[in-house]
Amino acid sequence: MVRLLERLAPNEGYTQSALDSVRLMRSDRPLGRTPVLYEPSIVIVCQGRKLGFLGNEVYVYDAQHYLVLSVPLPFSTETQASPEEPMLAVSIRLDLIELSELMTQIGAAGHHPEAPPTGIVSTRLEGDLAGATIRLLEALTVPLDAQVLGPGIVREICYRVLTGEQGGAMRAALAHHGRFGRVARALKRIHTEFATPLNVARLAEEAGMSVPAFHANFRTVTQTSPIQYIKSTRLHQARLMMIRDGVTAAAAAGRVGYESASQFSREFKRLFGRTPVEEVRDMRESFTLSPAVRFGT
Template structure:
């Protein structure tokens, strides 16, 4: 991973997330162990070049380090924490966002037998990097040195990355979310709608109907994919979005609570403090003081 480490460190010279000239690709650097940070992962491939990270999905804990990758196949509310980093050896990683249409396009061009009858897998997986996948990632990273080549060659490099990712031991789990007619794809379709309309009232019966499943089957499949119930998932979406709004604007907590779908400011404050450790305004002040 030496070359990957050197290239990320050369571009990400300060702690934080750097969006590269190829917008779907971000580089992350942290010189210290971090506090747990709630966020929402979009469908993406995350590769650690140096250091280690813990990701909490529901009550499940996933740890991975250099030489490993994490793949999220749907939008997932997670809590991430850098657990191995120092000023001398900072945490360095990359995140490549993709969508299921790109995965499906790769599947259709490869000689893979489609199996849509499987039960849906977890939408977050961790696996070791294979040599072909590592080299495909390097093809994209090296293109950052030649910005004029990015618009033409980056899409091919990304396609190669997705193809190699599908060839790893976790490839079949990822593939299920792209296959039309699979239960994983049906759940992914519902999750996409939930992310677009997270502030609206939710009825599990309506979501099950959109997935083409019975209520009980949908509930079980949704929890298998996300490690959360639909209500827990929506709550995490709302609270994470509320924090983004509070940090980016001067809005008060009550107006933000209603904006993200809460009917009770008291309930919002209570659940916000439970997730982020402090009530909304105190949490925002602490975050800004840290910066």
């Protein structure tokens, strides 16, 4: 895995692969607690170590453990890496339509126990999943293999996750049933419409809950309040715009729905601990998105 990822991800930060849903991650240096926003995804670390912090919980993902998120979550991470042993990982964005088909097939077989839903889990990396990951990385180095074989291997990886140690909790979360599902749908709307005015009372009404019940269930899933989650989502999106698109802080503020640039700067510094200019300067390598490496056929 390490040998393949060093070829596929030669630059720090994120590198797009030949598949739209797959990105490679690399860090050549340690990073302290850093606020991040992960979309629903599977993150498999092949070298180095990452720690995820959400509320009072700590999630380890390293060469022995992978991370899965069933909903988009802002949390903070710590990265353990060095120039000699960079942190190398593969991130697979979850396709909820394809997952629903897989879950239907798994449910029909009836051999896998259910569990309470959860938004994030760290799970031991088993042999079948590790083998599929190696085959995916190998396919990504050959353009035609990536196109023809890649989607099937991604599907297999998703299947291994959904039937793995904590697959029941993931299946329950991704099925979007019950109160967890209603909060998950609200999260999806927030991420789709973060630049528009979002009213918590309206979100609660759409979720079929009273405002107090919505707050309580929202905090159970995300470890934060709806208002803080909306604010965090906007600020994370603005940071990516400044780093990857080169827009100014004022332009990013307007794009994510802030009417006041000064309010944006205050809230940005409160979340990230630095001004927008300082954060972009120091985190550009960690969050840049490089194009896919081109290999010969």
